[in-house]
Amino acid sequence: FSDIELDVVFTDPDGVEMRVPTFWSGDQTWRVRFSAPKTGLYHYRTICSDTSNSDLHDQEGKVEIAPYNGDNRLLKHGNLRVTSDKRHLEHHDGTPFFWLADTWWMGLVKRLRYPDEFQMLTADRVQKGFTVIQIVAGLYPDMDQFDERGANEAGFPWEKDYSKINPSYFDMADIRIQWLIKSGLVPCIVSCWGYYIDFVGIDVLKRHWRNLLARYGAYPVVWCMAGEAIMPYYLAPGDKRAELITKARSGWTEITKYLREIDPYHHPITIHPTDCGHNQVDDRSVIDIDMLQTGHGGWDSMPNTVRQVIDSLAIEPKMPVLVGEVSYETIGGGCLQDVQRFAFWSCILSGACGHTYGANGIWQVNRREKPFGPSPHGMSWGNIPWDEAYRLPGSAQIGIGKALLMRYPWWQFEPHPEWLANHATKENVRAPYCAGVPRTVRIIYMPNFMTVQVKGIESDTKYRAFYYCPQSGNETEIGTVNPDADGNWQSPRPPIFQDWLLVLEKTG
Incomplete structure (x- = not known):
């Protein structure tokens, strides 16, 4: 594993080459997984770093x-x-892709049993409309190295001296990753938690990434370089933390450049941050998606959430922005479904390309008979079991939100604060939000029980209006929108004291 590198060069019918890494499968076996961008007859030949190895080098077919x-x-x-x-984001054929992710950081451990439990959770998320699963490939957060809580049925992903991987660990991971894809869910594969760059160094993490690319690059995946990429280990000395952060930022920049160089499929790359993805690397151009983490304080974290989305969208170079972690449902005894709805709608209508939900109890796989327990700092994040957490109402309600968006060309939506007399700002986030497509549709999220004045209604467009309940998906018909001479229209009072969505859609 550490002595050689083996690639396979595939040449398509037009003579275009793709150089695909192989993975070590144990003993003397190396395997390649290849996904072709076009049909037809491909020729291949192997390239081994040890050119004297005639069994591996210069084999053709x-x-x-x-x-x-x-x-x-x-x-x-x-x-x-x-x-x-x-x-x-979109598929390679141009079909728009909406990112609605769930957080399964430790979803590859044996504590989430396969097949019954893993497949049950997968089916629930598919039914609710999720499209992505954020999952860590073996080197987990909230535990030290080789903590038994991080093992799967075949043990740990690496030998304890990091001299080589454990192929059997990844064979078991394969089964789960393949099930997600078979179920229509994109794995967002996180290589490790960021502090492993200090534990094992850049060279080991490059080999880790090469193995992940070889195993999963042929699949429809998104790469996430690390979790909380520049965060030092929980117990790192205070006087060393600034130095560790600087080294981590430089190291993850180097590793990300390496992955971009060797990935023949050019999968989108993101990085799970301590705050903003673009702050985790020295060169922002090495990532494709700006992922944010905005806090676990429930309503207290919402101003920072909205502010980070708006500020990140304004940064050059432009890239898709999404919140990849915020206020897991029930964490700290709060962050309930009302917070989940607000986080989803405020981000999407502010211009985010999607949203990541998290339920406390799922990300760390609490079992009813044995919760995850304390993190290295000595505190547990909560004991709600995963098989209770997956039924929390927030996951269903953001799925209901996505279902509304799917009725319209959501990928053409842009924020339109000028369409409301009192739109939310970074200083006042609990006001209404509005986005849509001119002369087609307007969606307004009203976080408080209120009416809104809609402005700038086009004189050449007729709209039908209705209230959409973000908790149930039920609609309350309003009827034809009749603006005044200035294009303004006051919405009627919503039927129930709660948050609402007001939808204006073109008729005729």
Whole structure:
């Protein structure tokens, strides 16, 4: 594993080459997984770093690639990429992709049993409309190295001296990753928690990433370089933390550049941050998606959440922005479904390309009979079991929100604060939000029981209005919108004292 590197160069019918890394499968076995961008006859040859190894080097062959005829959305439409406007994601065939992720940081451990429990949780998330699972590939947060809580059925991902990987660990991970894809969920694969860069160094993490690329690069995935990338280990001395942060930022920049160089599929790359993804690296251009983490304080974290989304969208170079972690449902005894709805709608209508939800109890896989327990700092994040947490109402309610967006060309939405007389700002986040497409649709989120004055209604467009309940998805018809001579219209009072969505959609 550490002595050689083996690649396979595939040449397509037009003579275009793709150099694909292989992975060590144990003993004397190396394997390659290849996803072809077009059909036809491919030629391949192997390139081994040890050119004297005649069993591995300069082996040649042919493979015929046939078209995919199934109905799996991910395989049918192709890998993900950033859209030309640098604000959203789409499949390679141009089909828009909405990021609605769930947080399963420790979803590959044996504590979430496969197949029954893993498949049950997967089915629930598919039914609710999730499209992405954020999952760590073995080197986990909130524990020290080789903590038994991080093992799967085959043990740990690396030998304890980090001299080589444990292929059997990744064989078990394969089964779970493949099930997510079969179910239509994109794995957002996080290589490790960021402090491993201090534990094991850059070279080991490059080998870790090469193994992940070889195993999962042929699949429709998103790469996440690290979790809380520049955060020092929980017990790191206070006087060393600034130095560790600087070294981590430089190191993750180098590793990200390395991954970009060796990934023949050019999967989108993001990085899970301590605050903003663009602050975790020295060169912002090495990432494709700006992921944010904005706090676990419930309502107290919402001003920072909105502010970070708006500020990150204004940064050059432009890239899609999304909140990748905020206020897991029930963490700290709060952050309930009202917070989840607000976080989703305030971010989406402010211009985010999607949203990541998290439920306390799922991310760390609390078992009813044995919760995860304390993190290295000595405190537990909560004991709600995963099989209770997956039924928390917030996950269903943001799925209801996504269902409304899917009725419209959501990828064309832009924030339109000028469409409201009293729109939310970074200083006043509990006011209404508005986004949409001119002359097509306007969606207004009203976090408080209120009416709104809608402005600038086009004189050449007729709209139908209705209230949409963000808790149930039920609609309350309002009828035809009749603005005044200045294009203004006052909405009627909502039927129930709660948050609401007001929708104006073009008729005729």
